[in-house]
Every structure is written in structure tokens, then in C-alpha cells.
Amino acid sequence: xxxxxxxxxxxxxxxxxxxxxxxxxxxxxxxxxxxxxxxxxxxxxxxxxxxxxxxxxxxxxxxxxxxxxxxxxxxxxxxxxxxxxxxxxxxxxxxxxxxxxxxxxxxxxxxxxxxxxxxxxxxxxxxxx
Numbered sequence: 090x091x092x093x094x095x096x097x098x099x100x101x102x103x104x105x106x107x108x109x110x111x112x113x114x115x116x117x118x119x120x121x122x123x124x125x126x127x128x129x130x131x132x133x134x135x136x137x138x139x140x141x142x143x144x145x146x147x148x149x150x151x152x153x154x155x156x157x158x159x160x161x162x163x164x165x166x167x168x169x170x171x172x173x174x175x176x177x178x179x180x181x182x183x184x185x186x187x188x189x190x191x192x193x194x195x196x197x198x199x200x201x202x203x204x205x206x207x208x209x210x211x212x213x214x215x216x217x218x
Contacts, residue, residue: 090115091114091116091207092113093111093188093208094111094209095110096110096212097110097212098214099214099215100215100216100217101177101215101217103177103216103217104177106175106176107177107214108172108173108174109128109172110169110170111128111187112167112168113169113187116189116192116207119192122193123144123145123146123200124144124189124193124200125143125144125190125200126170127189127205128141128142128185129187129205130184130185130186131184132183137186139152141155141159141161142201143161145200146197148197148200155174158175158176159175160172161173172185177216178216179218182214182215182216184213185213187208188207189205190203190207191206
């Protein structure tokens with residue numbers, strides 16, 4: 090059973106930084122399969138949006154709103170996904186979720202286009218102006 094557990098949220102002032110972590114367990118895949126892990130966020134009254142994702146090959150992509158400020162990375166040995174958030178803005182305040190796709194034999198370019206059935210419980214980020 091796959092479990093994703095986020096941590097690292099908190100309250101910071103605008104311009105500050107936070108690093109979110111997501112520890113994955115129960116996740117198994119073969120070396121020839123690919124998967125995608127991502128960070129999503131949802132603010133009150135708004136739809137959930139993708140923030141950043143990373144494939145098992147290490148390819149990354151970011152929402153335009155966070156490019157140049159956020160960095161997604163992963164440590165395979167620790168089964169941990171990270172999101173380094175710098176220059177935080179009040180509009181970055183939201184509940185942040187870690188998610189993962191089911192590993193599959195797919196081309197690299199489509200790994201993050203697949204559904205994300207695995208989700209963590211979320212970690213709250215508050216940014217004050």
C-alpha cells in the first residue's frame with residue numbers, strides 16, 4: 090500500500106523560504122517503468138493546481154507562477170520528494186499535497202500526464218505580507 094506523508098509546511102513572511110518533504114512508502118517499480126511525482130496546492134475557494142513535478146528519469150516541470158522560485162527534487166535512497174520554495178509570496182499560501190502516479194511502461198514525455206491516484210494528507214503553507 091502506497092503512503093505519502095508530507096511535512097515542512099509552516100508560516101513565513103513574504104520573501105521567506107520553506108522546504109517541503111514527502112516520504113513515500115510501499116512504492117515499488119521496475120527499472121524499466123516510469124512514474125511521476127508532483128506537488129499540488131489548493132487555496133481556500135480555489136481549484137487545486139499543479140506546482141511542480143519530477144519523473145523517475147529526473148525531468149522536471151513547473152507552473153509558470155513558481156518558475157525560478159521553487160525547485161523540486163527527490164532523493165531515491167530516502168524515498169523522499171522535496172519542494173524548495175524561495176521568495177514566497179502571499180499568493181503561494183495554500184495546502185500543499187504530494188502525489189504520485191502508478192509506475193508504468195510509458196514514454197518519458199507522458200509519465201506526468203497520467204492520473205495521480207496516490208496522495209498525501211497535505212501540509213499547510215501560510216505566507217504573510
